[in-house]
Amino acid sequence: MASLRKKINIPVFLFLLAGSVVMIFPFVWMIFSSFKTVADVYTYPPKWLPSSWKFTNYKKVFQMIPFGRYYFNSIFTSVAQTAIQLALSITAAYALVVLNFPGRKFLYTLIRSTMFVPTVVTLIPLYLLVSKAGMIDTYAGIILPQVLSAFTIFLLVSFFSSIPTILFDSAKLDGCGYYRILSEVVIPNSKSSISTAMLFAFLGHWKSYTWPLIVTNKAIYRTLPIGMKYLVQESSSEYQIMMAAAVMAILPVLIVYLFFEKQLVQSITLTGLKA
Amino acid sequence: MRKQQEALRIHRVTLFGKQYESAQVRAAVVLLVPTIIAIVLLFIVPVIQVVSYSFTNYNIATGIKKYNGIANYKHLFTDDRFFKAIRNTFTFAAFKLLIDTTLALSIALMLDARIPLKKYLRSVYFAPVVVPVVASSLIWIWFFDPGIGPFNQVLSALGLPTSQWLYHEKSALGSILMFSIWKGLGYNIVLFLAGLQNIPPSYIEAAQVDGAKGHQILFRIRLPLLRPIISFVLMIGIINTFKVFAEVNVMTPKGGPLYSTALMVNYIYDTAFTSGKMGRACSASIILFIIIFILTLIQTRLDTSKSITME
Numbered sequence: 312m313a314s315l316r317k318k319i320n321i322p323v324f325l326f327l328l329a330g331s332v333v334m335i336f337p338f339v340w341m342i343f344s345s346f347k348t349v350a351d352v353y354t355y356p357p358k359w360l361p362s363s364w365k366f367t368n369y370k371k372v373f374q375m376i377p378f379g380r381y382y383f384n385s386i387f388t389s390v391a392q393t394a395i396q397l398a399l400s401i402t403a404a405y406a407l408v409v410l411n412f413p414g415r416k417f418l419y420t421l422i423r424s425t426m427f428v429p430t431v432v433t434l435i436p437l438y439l440l441v442s443k444a445g446m447i448d449t450y451a452g453i454i455l456p457q458v459l460s461a462f463t464i465f466l467l468v469s470f471f472s473s474i475p476t477i478l479f480d481s482a483k484l485d486g487c488g489y490y491r492i493l494s495e496v497v498i499p500n501s502k503s504s505i506s507t508a509m510l511f512a513f514l515g516h517w518k519s520y521t522w523p524l525i526v527t528n529k530a531i532y533r534t535l536p537i538g539m540k541y542l543v544q545e546s547s548s549e550y551q552i553m554m555a556a557a558v559m560a561i562l563p564v565l566i567v568y569l570f571f572e573k574q575l576v577q578s579i580t581l582t583g584l585k586a
Numbered sequence: 587m588r589k590q591q592e593a594l595r596i597h598r599v600t601l602f603g604k605q606y607e608s609a610q611v612r613a614a615v616v617l618l619v620p621t622i623i624a625i626v627l628l629f630i631v632p633v634i635q636v637v638s639y640s641f642t643n644y645n646i647a648t649g650i651k652k653y654n655g656i657a658n659y660k661h662l663f664t665d666d667r668f669f670k671a672i673r674n675t676f677t678f679a680a681f682k683l684l685i686d687t688t689l690a691l692s693i694a695l696m697l698d699a700r701i702p703l704k705k706y707l708r709s710v711y712f713a714p715v716v717v718p719v720v721a722s723s724l725i726w727i728w729f730f731d732p733g734i735g736p737f738n739q740v741l742s743a744l745g746l747p748t749s750q751w752l753y754h755e756k757s758a759l760g761s762i763l764m765f766s767i768w769k770g771l772g773y774n775i776v777l778f779l780a781g782l783q784n785i786p787p788s789y790i791e792a793a794q795v796d797g798a799k800g801h802q803i804l805f806r807i808r809l810p811l812l813r814p815i816i817s818f819v820l821m822i823g824i825i826n827t828f829k830v831f832a833e834v835n836v837m838t839p840k841g842g843p844l845y846s847t848a849l850m851v852n853y854i855y856d857t858a859f860t861s862g863k864m865g866r867a868c869s870a871s872i873i874l875f876i877i878i879f880i881l882t883l884i885q886t887r888l889d890t891s892k893s894i895t896m897e
Contacts (some may be wrong), residue, residue, distance in 0.1 A: 436635035518718035
């Protein structure tokens, strides 16, 4: 059959290589430019490389805006959201997969139906609810309304369904209750799938924009994306500083991505989940 | 042994005419209560409220909240800005879906060919998807700068006409579209690639043995087999383009020159949080939902009718 196999397709390869340069160019530009001086930015013809490699712009980001605080807010809220979201989703998915209880089908449909109403549709009543509860400019206000995710629940439902039921039965015979089946059978057997779901949830919360934008007025509660939005307005075209901020926001994500690319891509193809 | 016997003795309860094991029902209640509370507070209540507020003149600045029937909807249908936002959204969605899907499909087909560095290339095409949209927007704001942006610098170096990009009514939405395609392309590539890799190689080999040419294999085997994924990508694509907000809000905070970049979510955001008109913003949200819902229905209809004619 070897004769039927195609040879390496060089034109296609070169085309894709050129395309990949286009895709990666903005990041390369960002990294180089984060070291540029104002003069480098304004020269014509444009300079690709900075005239010196100094971290001045990075320092300036912290002087211009409370960047450290934004960073902390983003890490804290994303971690909390991910933890709560996973706790809710693991228990819900376990109950839906393993337990037999009245209303199971109805609940399944209800969770599914939340996927058909985009979150922007319920944004305003949710904001008003949070506002009435006095949670504007609080961490709880940023975190709690973001913890329900039908996608995560269904992702875990599909993972849990693949655990052989014989494991549940033998655990029952060993005298395990249903909580212990969850903690001693389901969770240990789905460590990798749970961490995939976790990774997904975290990346989603890390880049979350609309909700933190509307529930924060005070600068000290802004998350990284919101702080960066205001940096655009406050830095008045000091692009080299914007690039330094962008590097700091993007780099952790790219590192995570490089390590976990396989899981990310797999779960996207599994669920069509928007990263 | 006693433990096992105890475990085997199962307590049963009858609920709604069916038998359940009481331990399972109890565990389900405990485990599901948090999720049910979350669904009620974060989904059911807001859905009911968005509908009911849409029939009021709720204004958060004045605190007035009175039933005013369909006045909001009537107003929206005479509001030029709302129409502009709808038109922008449809234009944006149409171009985005068309360009994004064809480009992603072509690239996926090419990545599926016999080429070196396949994994590296896929990672690179996918990278913009995982990056926070605000951060990558900052890079592109500079690209689009009419004075010191690389785009215009390169264009003028080549002697080509430059553009005002984000700062002109005619080019602003197109600029955001460019960004959006760069950003989202990898997602669809990954989906298409997975679909292509699911096609059993034996199908293609069999066709080759029968003397099928490359384009015949493409149009008669690979694309038809990819059809479910294509329609899935389109459906997700429609829904997602109607939800676009962040990049527009970051790149053109006030909706761009002459409101030319404002999409529906931007209109909703402006109405609610700049003007304080919560009632009217809720009506616009309902219209947005109806549009997305109808488009999803049309898409699923088209899909099933095609699969019937196929057979």
